[in-house]
Structures are given as C-alpha cells and as structure tokens.
Amino acid sequence: MSESFEVSRRALLGGAVAFTAATLAPGVVLYARSSDEPATGAVRWGLLIDVNQCKGDCNACVEACNTEFGLVSHGRPDTDPQWVRKVTVTDPETGVSQSFPVMCQHCAHPPCADVCPTGASFRRADGIVLINRHICVGCRYCEMACPYKARNFVHENVTDQKPYAPRGKGTSEACTMCVHRIDEGRIPACVEACAASGRAAMLFGDLNDPNSDIAKRVAAVNSAQIRADLRTDPGVRYQGL
Ligand code: SF4
Numbered sequence: 001m002s003e004s005f006e007v008s009r010r011a012l013l014g015g016a017v018a019f020t021a022a023t024l025a026p027g028v029v030l031y032a033r034s035s036d037e038p039a040t041g042a043v044r045w046g047l048l049i050d051v052n053q054c055k056g057d058c059n060a061c062v063e064a065c066n067t068e069f070g071l072v073s074h075g076r077p078d079t080d081p082q083w084v085r086k087v088t089v090t091d092p093e094t095g096v097s098q099s100f101p102v103m104c105q106h107c108a109h110p111p112c113a114d115v116c117p118t119g120a121s122f123r124r125a126d127g128i129v130l131i132n133r134h135i136c137v138g139c140r141y142c143e144m145a146c147p148y149k150a151r152n153f154v155h156e157n158v159t160d161q162k163p164y165a166p167r168g169k170g171t172s173e174a175c176t177m178c179v180h181r182i183d184e185g186r187i188p189a190c191v192e193a194c195a196a197s198g199r200a201a202m203l204f205g206d207l208n209d210p211n212s213d214i215a216k217r218v219a220a221v222n223s224a225q226i227r228a229d230l231r232t233d234p235g236v237r238y239q240g241l
Helices: 009-013 060-069 111-115 141-145 189-196 213-220
Strands: 004-008 045-050 085-090 097-102 121-123 129-131 202-206 236-239
Touching: 045 213, 060 189, 111 121, 111 141, 189 202, 202 213
Parallel strands: 004 085, 045 236
Antiparallel strands: 045 202, 085 097, 121 129
C-alpha cells in the first residue's frame, strides 16, 4: 500500500510546483485527551526527519501508521487510505535520490483549516492539526487546499476501527501525529517504528522547549520545511534535504 512520489528537490523546497499530488457511533468523541490538562500553546509538537538516515527500501514508518490506525488497502491504490507516504526526490544535476516520509505537516497556518466550511479542520493549541469527523461534511476542500497532499478521503466502509481514532466513510482524514499517544506521554507510532528499525531517522518532541532533543538538533543542524515559501510554517522539518 506504499505510495511513492517522484518530485524534484527544487520543487519540493520552494519552487513553483505544489505537491500534486460518516458515519460514527453516536456519542463517540474524537481525539479526546486522556489527560485532564488542556493542550497548551506553550508546547509545539513537531518532527525532525533526518533524510540521510532514511532508506528508500524501508517502509517501517508507513506500515506502523497503517497498523496503528487500521488503514487497509482496498486494492485500489489511488484511493487507498495512507497517512504517511514515502517520497523520492532526485537532484537533476547530480542524479542523487533521497527518500523520506511525508505526512500532514501540522502547519502553524494550515490552509486546510482556513478553507473548512464547518470548522471540522482545526489546529490544536499545541500545534497538532486534526479533523473533527462529527462535523466534517466530506466537501474535500481541505484536500484541495493542502499543499502537501496530506489529506485522504474515506471512500470505503471502514473496518478494524481503533477506539482511539474512529474513522468514517465520507470524511477526510490525515496524520494526527498520533495525538492519542502524545496525550499519554508516548511517541508517535512512526517514530517508534523507525527507531526499532535501527535507523532512528525521526525525532519527535517539543519545538518550543529549548532543552528538548528536537529543539537542540534544530538549532544545531541545517533543516528545512517543505515549501517554506508558502509560509504555512510546518511543524515537520527535514534534515539533509
Ligand atoms: Fe492542513 Fe495539509 Fe498543513 Fe496538514 S499539511 S496542516 S492537512 S494544510
């Protein structure tokens, strides 16, 4: 179910090319925090992905996400749900290719939320962008507005529902940064799987905390936000891109 995209590195980082790419049980509350503490703007959760540590033939992060959220193939790759996908970019001058995961970038200024007519798409105070599928009407405006092709539409009846992340046919969905795990003090499934694979290409943490590992690394190395020129200010950054 892995999907690979070939895009030029220049287009990815800031060129003219953007990424080209319900029914829920009554009373089910999506993304309820397990903690009594409300999300706070003092925190900004983010990811730093070291592209040099990511191998093209590794899909550990993709598979972990699919398992965590019960995303299964319906045999139609164009519409299969996939919240993390591996992208390959090639430098036309050197011919060198790089492969790395792309998911919702958890933008500080999310176009998906700007265009949502019902308020279903929203950014939590701690930077995690989510969809309230109780009020998502499936208009798919967010999918068109997202420059990162991060949103999926649920075309099929869903199976293997997870109680911490119910899904619904006829709604849009995307990476939640594993908010259900974060609220329990755990790391996202993709980050955990990447570390278990021995590559440790993904680092998760609080970008606002200068003492966090992620903030220290962001301060110490060159990193980039994809399509930074769009000024969405993604919470996902890439090292070595
Ligand atoms: Fe919204 Fe797309 Fe940005 Fe995620 S990457 S916050 S879906 S605009």
